[in-house]
Amino acid sequence: MKKRSERVIDYSVFLNGTEYLGTATATLPEITYLVDTIKGGGINGEMEAPAPGQTGTMTLTLNWRTIEAAAAKLIAPKSHALxxxxxxQTFDPATSEYKETAFKVTVRGRPLALSMGNLEPAATMDTNNTFSISYLKVMIDGVEALEIDKYNYVHKVYGVDYLAATKANLGM
Incomplete structure (x- = not known):
């Protein structure tokens, strides 16, 4: 029997791989394919046809409890590597043991917004940064699960680059 994922034990945010920024709650990018509705001969009705490797806009939001120096730093109008x-936390039913799995998301993105939040006595400010993401890599337990690099025509899922034929056809 496989281990069962249960919850995030803890998390951290780093700038440029080494500069600890804190523990902002993150709304991770949603990956959606660009689609077109196709219809006509040979198709009974209409169908949504995704374009392999071509993705819609990806955004990342970092939510801070209060205004952090990191939040202000990340509004600088340049690309940030986060x-x-x-x-x-996972549970292995075969051994009845808790285990831990490493999860890492690496992004490069440009700032879209900084919401400084609210000022209210005895309450969090709910500050947040929003970024437009051009690069995304997801590592699960040391294995590369996903890599999307919009500027370099890369769309890998577990090592298979679904834009390899496109690059070859374009002479890239």
Whole structure:
């Protein structure tokens, strides 16, 4: 029987791989394929046809409890390299033991917004940064699960680059 994922034990956010920024709650990018509705001869009705490797806009939001120096730093109008690292609690029913799985998301993105949040006595400010993501890599337990690099025509899922034929056809 396989181990069962249960929850995130803890997490951290780093800038440029080494500069610890804190523990912002993150809303990770959603990956959606660009689609077109196709219809006509040979198709009974209409169908959504995704374009392999072509993705829609990806955003990342970091939510801070209060205004952090990191939040202000990340509004600088340039590309930022961020690592989000987590330890995921799992349970192995075969051994009845808890284990941990490393989870790492690496992104490169440009700032879209900084919401400084609210000022209210005895309450969090709910500050957040939002980024437009051009590069995304997901590592699960040391294995590369996903890599999307919009500027370099890379769309890998567990090592298979679904844009390899496109690059070859374009002479890239």
């Amino acid at each position: 690592d989000l690292r987590a330890s995921i």
